[in-house]
Amino acid sequence: xxxxxxxxxxxxxxxxxxxxxxxxxxxxxxxxxxxxxxxxxxxxxxxxxxxxxxxxxxxxxxxxxxxxxxxxxxxxxxxxxxxxxxxxxxxxxxxxxxxxxxxxxxxxxxxxxxxxxxxxxxxxxxxxxxxxxxxxxxxxxxxxxxxxxxxxxxxxxxxxxxxxxxxxxxxxxxxxxxxxxxxxxxxxxxxxxxxxxxxxxxxxxxxxxxxxxxxxxxxxxxxxxxxxxxxxxxxxxxxxxxxxxxxxxxxxxxxxxxxxxxxxxxxxxxxxxxxxx
Amino acid sequence: xxxxxxxxxxxxxxxxxxxxxxxxxxxxxxxxxxxxxxxxxxxxxxxxxxxxxxxxxxxxxxxxxxxxxxxxxxxxxxxxxxxxxxxxxxxxxxxxxxxxxxxxxxxxxxxxxxxxxxxxxxxxxxxxxxxxxxxxxxxxxxxxxxxxxxxxxxxxxxxxxxxxxxxxxxxxxxxxxxxxxxxxxxxxxxxxxxxxxxxxxxxxxxxxxxxxxxxxxxxxxxxxxxxxxxxxxxxxxxxxxxxxxxxxxxxxxxxxxxxxxxxxxxxxxxxxxxxxxxxxxxxxxxxxxxxxxxxxxxxxxxxxxxxxxxxxxxxxxxxxxxxxxxxxxxxxxxxxxxxxxxxxxxxxxxxxxxxxxxxxxxxxxxxxxxxx
Amino acid sequence: xxxxxxxxxxxxxxxxxxxxxxxxxxxxxxxxxxxxxxxxxxxxxxxxxxxxxxxxxxxxxxxxxxxxxxxxxxxxxxxxxxxxxxxxxxxxxxxxxxxxxxxxxxxxxxxxxxxxxxxxxxxxxxxxxxxxxxxxxxxxxxxxxxxxxxxxxxxxxxxxxxxxxxxxxxxxxxxxxxxxxxxxxxxxxxxxxxxxxxxxxxxxxxxxxxxxxxxxxxxxxxxxxxxxxxxxxxxxxxxxxxxxxxxxxxxxxxxxxxxxxxxxxxxxxxxx
Numbered sequence: 054x055x056x057x058x059x060x061x062x063x064x065x066x067x068x069x070x071x072x073x074x075x076x077x078x079x080x081x082x083x084x085x086x087x088x089x090x091x092x093x094x095x096x097x098x099x100x101x102x103x104x105x106x107x108x109x110x111x112x113x114x115x116x117x118x119x120x121x122x123x124x125x126x127x128x129x130x131x132x133x134x135x136x137x138x139x140x141x142x143x144x145x146x147x148x149x150x151x152x153x154x155x156x157x158x159x160x161x162x163x164x165x166x167x168x169x170x171x172x173x174x175x176x177x178x179x180x181x182x183x184x185x186x187x188x189x190x191x192x193x194x195x196x197x198x199x200x201x202x203x204x205x206x207x208x209x210x211x212x213x214x215x216x217x218x219x220x221x222x223x224x225x226x227x228x229x230x231x232x233x234x235x236x237x238x239x240x241x242x243x244x245x246x247x248x249x250x251x252x253x254x255x256x257x258x259x260x261x262x263x264x265x266x267x268x269x270x271x272x273x274x275x276x277x278x279x280x281x282x283x284x285x286x287x288x289x290x291x292x293x294x295x296x297x298x299x300x301x302x303x304x305x306x307x308x309x310x311x312x313x314x315x316x317x318x319x320x321x322x323x324x325x326x327x328x329x330x
Numbered sequence: 331x332x333x334x335x336x337x338x339x340x341x342x343x344x345x346x347x348x349x350x351x352x353x354x355x356x357x358x359x360x361x362x363x364x365x366x367x368x369x370x371x372x373x374x375x376x377x378x379x380x381x382x383x384x385x386x387x388x389x390x391x392x393x394x395x396x397x398x399x400x401x402x403x404x405x406x407x408x409x410x411x412x413x414x415x416x417x418x419x420x421x422x423x424x425x426x427x428x429x430x431x432x433x434x435x436x437x438x439x440x441x442x443x444x445x446x447x448x449x450x451x452x453x454x455x456x457x458x459x460x461x462x463x464x465x466x467x468x469x470x471x472x473x474x475x476x477x478x479x480x481x482x483x484x485x486x487x488x489x490x491x492x493x494x495x496x497x498x499x500x501x502x503x504x505x506x507x508x509x510x511x512x513x514x515x516x517x518x519x520x521x522x523x524x525x526x527x528x529x530x531x532x533x534x535x536x537x538x539x540x541x542x543x544x545x546x547x548x549x550x551x552x553x554x555x556x557x558x559x560x561x562x563x564x565x566x567x568x569x570x571x572x573x574x575x576x577x578x579x580x581x582x583x584x585x586x587x588x589x590x591x592x593x594x595x596x597x598x599x600x601x602x603x604x605x606x607x608x609x610x611x612x613x614x615x616x617x618x619x620x621x622x623x624x625x626x627x628x629x630x631x632x633x634x635x636x637x638x639x640x641x642x643x644x645x646x647x648x649x650x651x652x653x654x655x656x657x658x659x660x661x662x663x664x665x666x667x668x669x670x671x672x673x674x675x676x677x678x679x680x681x682x683x684x685x686x687x688x689x690x691x692x693x694x695x696x697x698x699x700x701x702x
Numbered sequence: 703x704x705x706x707x708x709x710x711x712x713x714x715x716x717x718x719x720x721x722x723x724x725x726x727x728x729x730x731x732x733x734x735x736x737x738x739x740x741x742x743x744x745x746x747x748x749x750x751x752x753x754x755x756x757x758x759x760x761x762x763x764x765x766x767x768x769x770x771x772x773x774x775x776x777x778x779x780x781x782x783x784x785x786x787x788x789x790x791x792x793x794x795x796x797x798x799x800x801x802x803x804x805x806x807x808x809x810x811x812x813x814x815x816x817x818x819x820x821x822x823x824x825x826x827x828x829x830x831x832x833x834x835x836x837x838x839x840x841x842x843x844x845x846x847x848x849x850x851x852x853x854x855x856x857x858x859x860x861x862x863x864x865x866x867x868x869x870x871x872x873x874x875x876x877x878x879x880x881x882x883x884x885x886x887x888x889x890x891x892x893x894x895x896x897x898x899x900x901x902x903x904x905x906x907x908x909x910x911x912x913x914x915x916x917x918x919x920x921x922x923x924x925x926x927x928x929x930x931x932x933x934x935x936x937x938x939x940x941x942x943x944x945x946x947x948x949x950x951x952x953x954x955x956x957x958x959x960x961x962x963x964x965x966x967x968x969x970x971x972x973x974x
C-alpha cells in the first residue's frame with residue numbers, strides 16, 4: 054500500500070511543481086506588484102489610485118450583468134428546444150452551437166465589427182434603400198452586442214447539457230399529478246436545470262467583465278471597461294504596478310460575485326459541463 | 331507438516347486504519363483441493379484471497395506457498411492466478427490476445443501461444459471465438475474467457491473471486507458444474523470466494539466459513555451443515571431453529587416443555603448451550619402424538635415443500651413439510667435424537683432468534699450486497 | 703427529453719442560429735470578394751487568399767502558432783496524463799482537492815488575469831536574472847501549457863475513474879510488473895481520454911488570444927495576435943480570408959473531437 058501511493062505522488066509531482074511555478078507564483082506576483090512601486094518598494098499608492106477607477110469597475114460589472122442576462126434570456130429557450138428535438142438532429146445542432154465557441158474570439162468580434170461598421174454591410178444596405186446610415190459601432194449597444202454574440206454559446210451549452218440529462222419521466226409524472234405546462238416548467242424543469250444556468254452565468258459573466266478587445270474594437274475606446282484599463286497599463290502606459298492592483302481587485306470582485314451567486318443558489322454540485330464539448 | 335499442503339496462511343492480520351479486516355487468520359490449503367471461502371459481505375473472504383494473490387500485504391503473519399514464505403513476492407511473480415469479480419478482461423484486446431496475455435509476457439513462441447490458446451478455448455467451450463471482441467461477448471462467455479486467461483498461465487492455484495455473481499441463476503448452475511469439471515480435469519487447487527451457501531456446499535471439498543474477519547468453521551460441506559460450530563454458522567448455512575437451552579444432563583436437553591434425547595455429548599449438567607434443529611428434520615404429527623405442540627401461524631408453498639411457521643410457547647419454529655397445514659391449526663412435532671445438534675455458547679448466541687420476523691425478502695436483500 | 707417540436711420553437715431556433723452564423727457567413731462570403739469593399743460584392747476571387755500567402759508576417763504567425771500549439775499540447779498531454787494517474791491514485795482527500803483546485807484556477811480566472819499574472823512572473827524573474835527581454839517563444843509555450851493543462855487532466859481523469867481498477871491487478875496477476883501493466887493495460891484503456899485532451903489542448907492553444915497577447919513579446923506573433931493587430935488598420939478582405947481559414951480549421955478540429963467522443967459513447971453503450 055505504502056509503495057503504491059508513493060509512486061502515485063511521483064507521477065503527479067511534475068504537475069504539482071508546474072502548478073506552483075506557473076499558477077501560484079504568478080498570482081503571488083500580482084499581489085506583490087500591487088503593493089510595490091516601480092522600484093520594488095512597498096507602497097499603498099496603487100491601492101489608493103483604485104478609487105479613480107470606481108466608475109470603471111461599476112461600469113464593467115453593469116455591462117457584464119446586462120450581457121449575461123440577455124444571454125440567459127436567449128439561451129434558455131434555445132437550449133430547451135434543442136434538448137427537446139429529435140436525437141438525430143440534436144448532435145448536429147449542438148455542434149453548431151459549439152463551433153463558434155471554439156472559433157477565435159477575435160474572429161467572432163471581428164465579424165460583428167464588419168457588420169455594423171459605418172461602411173459595413175448593414176449601413177451600405179440602409180443607404181441603398183435611401184436612408185441615412187445609422188451609427189452602430191462605437192456605441193454601448195455595440196459593446197453589449199459583441200459580448201452577447203461572443204459568449205452566447207457558453208450559456209447555451211451548459212444549460213443544454215443539464216436539460217438533456219433531465220429524465221422525461223419527471224415531466225410526465227408532473228403532468229400525471231395534474232401540473233400544466235407552465236407549472237411543469239417553473240416547478241420541475243427550471244429548478245432542475247439550475248446547475249446549468251449557474252455555470253452558464255459564470256462562463257458569460259467572467260469573460261464579459263474582464264474583456265478588453267470587445268470594448269476596444271466595438272466601443273472604440275469610448276466605454277472604458279476594466280479589462281481595457283488593465284491592458285492599457287501593461288501595453289501602453291507600462292505601469293505594471295497599477296495594472297496588477299487593478300487585476301487583483303478584478304479577481305477579488307469576480308470571486309465575490311461567484312460566492313454570492315453560489316450562496317444564494319445553495320448549490321453543492323460542481324458547476325461543470327460547460328467548456329468540455 | 332503435511333506434505334501436500336500448497337498454501338499455508340499463518341496468523342494473518344490485515345487492517346485498514348481502524349478497521350480490522352482479517353483477525354488472526356490461519357488456514358492451510360491442500361494441493362488439488364476445491365476450497366471455498368464463504369461468508370457475508372465484509373467478512374474478509376475477498377481480502378484473504380487478495381493476500382494469497384499478493385495484492386494486499388498482511389500487517390503481520392506469514393503467507394507460505396509450497397513451503398516457502400512469499401510475503402514479499404509481488405503478484406506478478408506468484409504462481410497463482412485470479413479470476414476477478416467482474417472478470418477484468420482487457421477491453422482493448424480480443425479474446426485471443428486476452429488469453430495470450432500472460433504467455434506473451436513469458437516470451438513464449440508464437441506457435442506455442444497459438445496451441446495453448448486453442449487448448450484453453452477448447453477447455454472452456456469457446457472454440458472459434460478467438461477473433462471476437464470482448465464487448466461482443468455475453469456475460470457467460472466473458473466468464474469463460476476469464477477462466478481461460480487465468481488457466482493459460484498454468485497456475486498451481488486458481489483464485490476465484492465471486493466469479494458467478496454476475497450471472498443469472500440458470501447460467502450460474504451450469505457454470506458451477508463446469509468449474510468443478512475443469513478443476514478435476516486439470517487437477518489444480520481452486521480457492522473460491524462466494525456468499526452463496528448453496529454454491530459453496532455443492533462445489534467444494536472444504537468450506538471455510540468466515541465472519542467479521544475471523545474463521546468460524548472449516549470443514550467438509552456435510553460437517554458445516556450437520557455440525558455447525560456456532561449459531562452464526564448454523565444460521566448462515568441453510569435454515570435453522572436456534573434455541574437457547576440449559577442441559578439437563580449429558581445426552582438430555584430440555585426445551586419447549588419437553589426433555590429430548592440427543593446424541594451430542596460432552597456437556598455438563600446445567601450447562602447453557604445453543605441447540606440447532608433444521609426445519610426439514612422436524613416431523614409433523616397430530617398434537618396428541620407430538621413431543622411438543624403449537625399453533626400454525628403462517629404457511630408458504632415453496633414447490634418442493636411447505637414452509638410452516640409454528641408458535642410453540644412463544645417461540646416461532648420453522649418447519650419444512652410436504653404436507654399442507656392451515657393457519658390456526660394445532661399440530662404436534664416429533665424430533666428424533668439425531669436431529670438435535672448441540673453447540674457451545676459463542677459470541678453469536680442470542681443473535682439469531684426464532685422466525686417471528688421472518689420474511690423471504692430479508693434473505694434476498696442480503697444476497698444482493700456486494701463484497702468489499 | 704426529446705419530443706416533437708412545434709413551429710414557433712423551430713422559428714426561434716432558426717433566429718438564434720441566424721444570429722450566430724450570419725456575421726461569420728458574411729465574413730466568409732466577402733473573403734472571396736474581388737474588390738477591396740467589405741460591403742459590396744463585385745465578383746468572386748481567391749485574390750485575398752493569394753495575398754495572405756505572400757504576406758510574410760502572416761505566414762510567420764501561422765508557423766509560430768502551429769509550433770506553439772504542437773509543443774505545448776504534447777507537453778501538456780504528457781504532464782497532464784501523468785498527473786491524472788497520480789491524482790487518481792491519491793487517497794488523501796485534502797491533497798487531492800488542493801491539487802484539483804489549483805489546477806482549475808486558469809479555467810476559472812479571467813483570461814486577462816492569467817495573462818498578466820504570467821507576464822508579471824516573467825518580468826520579475828527576468829529582472830532577477832538580469833535578462834533584458836524575457837518574453838518570447840518559451841514564455842508563450844509555458845503560458846500555453848499552463849492554461850491547457852486542466853483540460854487534459856479533466857478529460858483523462860474520468861476515463862481512469864471509469865476503468866475497472868481490477869484491470870491493472872489482472873495484468874499483474876498474469877505476470878506484468880506494475881510499470882508494464884500501466885503501458886499494456888491502463889494506457890490503452892484511457893487512450894480515448896488522452897486523445898480528446900490532446901486535441902482540446904491543441905485547439906485551445908491555436909485559438910488563444912488574450913493570454914498570448916500578454917506573454918508574447920514584440921518578436922513572436924501568433925495568428926490571433928496577428929489578426930488583432932491587423933484590425934487596427936482599415937478593414938480589408940485579407941483579414942476576412944484569414945478569419946475564414948481559422949474558422950474552417952476549427953470546424954475540422956471540432957468534428958474530429960466530436961467523432962472521437964461519439965466513438966467512445968458507442969463503445970460505452972456496447973459495454974452495457
